[in-house]
Amino acid sequence: MMKNFMRSVFLSVFFGTALLSCHSSHRADEIYQTLKDGQTKIEVLIDGAAFYPQTSIFKGEIHLFDNLFRVNMFDQFESNVVVAFGGDKWYENKPLKKQVFRDNQVAASVMIGRLIDKQKMKGEGYLMAEGEIRVETLSDEKLVMYIDGKVGKYNMQYTPEKWSQVKCIVVARKPKIILQGVSKQQVYFTEKEN
Numbered sequence: 355m356m357k358n359f360m361r362s363v364f365l366s367v368f369f370g371t372a373l374l375s376c377h378s379s380h381r382a383d384e385i386y387q388t389l390k391d392g393q394t395k396i397e398v399l400i401d402g403a404a405f406y407p408q409t410s411i412f413k414g415e416i417h418l419f420d421n422l423f424r425v426n427m428f429d430q431f432e433s434n435v436v437v438a439f440g441g442d443k444w445y446e447n448k449p450l451k452k453q454v455f456r457d458n459q460v461a462a463s464v465m466i467g468r469l470i471d472k473q474k475m476k477g478e479g480y481l482m483a484e485g486e487i488r489v490e491t492l493s494d495e496k497l498v499m500y501i502d503g504k505v506g507k508y509n510m511q512y513t514p515e516k517w518s519q520v521k522c523i524v525v526a527r528k529p530k531i532i533l534q535g536v537s538k539q540q541v542y543f544t545e546k547e548n
Contacts, residue, residue, distance in 0.1 A: 389526070392413060393412070439462035465479065495527070
């Protein structure tokens with residue numbers, strides 16, 4: 355019995371450490387070094403399990419408007435991640451932090467999806483129900499973003515007892531950024547400036 359207890363303590367510490375390391379700037383730097391220009395790595399843990407394979411490499415666009423921040427990325431397996439938040443002068447306070455609420459997906463939203471059966475075009479997807487989006491770095495060179503909170507499958511986002519814990523890190527190297535109504539000086543920053 356003691357052996358099982360120690361094993362469960364070890365596993366809890368191990369997975370807790372793994373989840374925390376997912377959110378370190380050191381991990382973001384490690385990921386960044388593995389990427390080529392235009393590539394994005396998105397690591398998602400749902401209830402502690404990796405949602406995307408390690409081989410997933412995402413590409414896509416970051417749209418920055420005067421009232422909207424939006425990231426839309428796809429990997430080679432047709433997985434899709436969309437992160438969006440809005441508000442007047444959303445870029446004023448840095449690092450960027452936005453709360454996600456189940457009942458206000460216009461203010462901030464996160465969608466995480468993957469294709470699980472290509473022939474049947476069947477997918478699996480989650481919507482963030484509550485939590486936080488935090489952008490640590492945003493520039494022509496790099497995007498670093500963390501997501502923490504709870505997600506529900508598409509038909510379960512209003513059923514809290516069926517929500518899952520999500521932790522996510524998004525790192526992009528020389529991402530494609532489209533600016534409209536804002537300047538780089540207004541919206542760009544690095545973690546060193548925080």
